[in-house]
Amino acid sequence: MCSKYGLEFQRSDLSLKVGVSLSVKDNQQPIHTLRQPKNDKTTGWYMWTGDYSEDEHFFKPLYTVHLDEWCPLIIPYLGLPAGTRVLIADDGKYVDIWTDTTLLES
Secondary structure, three states: OHHHHOOOOOOOOOOOEEEEOHHHHHOOOOEEEEEOOOOOOEEEEEEEEOOOOOOOOOOEEEEHHHHHHHOHHHHHHOOOOOOEEEEEEHHHOEEEEEEOHHHHOO
């Protein structure tokens, strides 16, 4: 995906966590994702379906290795770098990827 979109590859360690809303497991769409800079505990990926919420409990921690059960559609995009947003709809038939530098701000 990175070469297809001209973006630098940034590995997502499967032993680190992502943030997901519970609605992601229900296979709702579209799937909204964004990647902030990774740290020693998370890959920086956050994903949700439906309406976004600022509630501190909106995102649940999930080890990246479990995304194959929760949201297999996102797996091909996990190497995209911090500062990337992805929107997936129609069971992956529609995908929009763009750079959002505001995600890189502390």
